Amino acid sequence: MQRDSKIFNLIEQEALRQEEGLELIASENFTSKQVMEAQGSVLTNKYAEGLPNKRYYGGCQVVDLIEQEAIDRAKELFGANWVNVQPHSGAQANAAVMLGILNPGDRILGFDLSHGGHLTHGSHVNFSGKLYEPHFYGVEKETGLIDWEKVAEKAEEVKPKLIICGASSYSREWNYERLREIADEVGATLLADISHPAGFIARGLLNDPLEHCHIVTSTTHKTLRGPRGGIIMTREDFENPLGLKTPKGTIKTLTQALDGAVFPGTQGGPLEHIIAGKAIAFGEALTDDYFNYIMQVRKNAQAMAKEFLNRGYDIVSGGTDNHLLLIDLRSKGISGKEAENTLVKADITINKNMVPFDDKSPFVTSGMRIGTAAVTTRGMKEIDMARIVDMIDTTLMVRADERKLEDVKIEINEWMKEFPLYS
Numbered sequence: 001m002q003r004d005s006k007i008f009n010l011i012e013q014e015a016l017r018q019e020e021g022l023e024l025i026a027s028e029n030f031t032s033k034q035v036m037e038a039q040g041s042v043l044t045n046k047y048a049e050g051l052p053n054k055r056y057y058g059g060c061q062v063v064d065l066i067e068q069e070a071i072d073r074a075k076e077l078f079g080a081n082w083v084n085v086q087p088h089s090g091a092q093a094n095a096a097v098m099l100g101i102l103n104p105g106d107r108i109l110g111f112d113l114s115h116g117g118h119l120t121h122g123s124h125v126n127f128s129g130k131l132y133e134p135h136f137y138g139v140e141k142e143t144g145l146i147d148w149e150k151v152a153e154k155a156e157e158v159k160p161k162l163i164i165c166g167a168s169s170y171s172r173e174w175n176y177e178r179l180r181e182i183a184d185e186v187g188a189t190l191l192a193d194i195s196h197p198a199g200f201i202a203r204g205l206l207n208d209p210l211e212h213c214h215i216v217t218s219t220t221h222k223t224l225r226g227p228r229g230g231i232i233m234t235r236e237d238f239e240n241p242l243g244l245k246t247p248k249g250t251i252k253t254l255t256q257a258l259d260g261a262v263f264p265g266t267q268g269g270p271l272e273h274i275i276a277g278k279a280i281a282f283g284e285a286l287t288d289d290y291f292n293y294i295m296q297v298r299k300n301a302q303a304m305a306k307e308f309l310n311r312g313y314d315i316v317s318g319g320t321d322n323h324l325l326l327i328d329l330r331s332k333g334i335s336g337k338e339a340e341n342t343l344v345k346a347d348i349t350i351n352k353n354m355v356p357f358d359d360k361s362p363f364v365t366s367g368m369r370i371g372t373a374a375v376t377t378r379g380m381k382e383i384d385m386a387r388i389v390d391m392i393d394t395t396l397m398v399r400a401d402e403r404k405l406e407d408v409k410i411e412i413n414e415w416m417k418e419f420p421l422y423s
Contacts, residue, residue, distance in 0.1 A: 019416065020412070021349055022412055023375065026196065027222050029223070029374045031227060033422060035227055036277075038276040038277040039276075043066070044271075049268060049270070050263065052064040057269075063272040071083045074231060074278075078210060081234065081237070082233065084231065087231060087232060087267070090193065091119070091230075092266060093217040094120040095127060096267075098128060098131070099265045100257040100258045100260065101189055101215075101257060104131050107133045108133070108134055108161065109122075109135045109163045111165065111166070113354070114138075114362075115139045116167040117166075117170075118166070118167065122135070141356065143317065143318075145172060145317055148175050156185070159188075161189065163183050166193030166194055167193075171316070171317055173321045174192070174209070175207070176212040176213055180212035189215065190212070191214065191215045191217065192217070193217050194216060197323070198222065199373075200294055200298065205298065210234070215232065215258070217232050217233075218231050220281060223294065225281060226284075227278060229277075231278070232262070234254060238253060297323045298320075298323065299381075299382055301372045302320060305319045307386050311389065325371075326367055327367055327370065328355045329366055334396060335352070336353055336360075336366060340352040342396060343392065343396070346391070347412050347413060353365055353367045353368055395408050
């Protein structure tokens with residue numbers, strides 16, 4: 001068969017872009033070679049609808065072992081008692097949870113997208129805001145922090161069936177214990193979406209949501225440094241949770257409801273090649289090397305926050321407890337869109353982002369989101385964060401001068417040779 005040179009040439013271009021540039025998007029990271037090898041393996045050829053040892057297809061004896069290993073490693077990593085590793089993404093994981101425990105039109109209380117939440121936490125353009133009745137809590141304008149007592153007041157007012165915590169651009173710790181108290185007070189299920197800080201939580205560096213939340217979802221490709229995908233976890237199972245019903249009768253347990261919501265509820269055959277990559281990533285995350293890595297991710301984020309603050313940038317909430325920073329650019333007179341488009345010319349990749357109480361549209365925004373997971377994977381330390389901030393600041397300040405932007409790009413491309421990605 002003739003090699004598809006057009007597509008492989010484009011892949012080579014993307015590899016070069018990743019190798020030569022600074023990757024600072026908070027939701028991106030670089031997997032190990034063995035994770036990529038698993039994703040490109042013959043496992044992509046196998047259909048395996050169902051669960052290990054309970055499939056609708058024959059020939060699953062090998063993928064059963066692989067998927068069970070992924071489940072067992074995730075349980076060990078997070079201290080979970082039940083895990084489903086089949087969701088194709090974090091959005092799919094959240095969709096399955098909602099399908100499993102909610103009826104259309106049920107009220108949900110999520111973290112406002114414009115304050116740092118996620119589309120699947122009730123946004124009106126997403127299934128979660130279309131199928132269910134969404135209500136929101138947010139951060140305080142003065143501090144950029146969540147006031148947990150105001151969340152309690154909102155929950156008492158709304159009486160939601162599901163409360164969602166977790167974020168895509170909130171850099172501070174979550175009070176899962178107080179949120180569980182709130183959920184219990186109003187009779188709600190508590191879901192924690194830990195897609196961003198999962199690596200910190202797995203290694204005990206942030207509060208453990210499984211200790212308090214009924215259900216936990218996560219992606220596997222951010223701070224966990226695995227393949228693109230999702231997982232669902234619980235530490236406790238419940239008989240007939242919230243009176244869940246199916247057309248054939250009452251579901252016995254929460255985990256049965258969730259398994260059924262993944263397949264056949266929202267997905268068909270699982271991606272066993274991706275599940276193999278998840279298993280490898282979970283194994284890597286259990287090592288001392290990974291623990292040292294995730295510690296460095298936070299050190300780098302805090303060092304970067306300090307440098308931005310020293311240069312007069314406004315960081316929402318004033319700093320970070322994890323890997324990301326949300327920066328309000330209004331004091332610098334530049335929009336998020338302009339910042340993103342300018343920085344990419346210098347091979348610095350960030351994403352424009354809404355900030356709380358933003359006065360610009362989601363297509364323009366007043367902020368930018370930055371994360372340190374990917375550059376830490378390359379081996380960078382705190383001293384390198386200072387240089388990165390200097391380059392970002394320089395680039396934004398000379399944004400009208402194409403020649404100076406090219407000079408920064410050349411400097412970055414040369415610098416990145418000191419941190420080879422896949423040598």
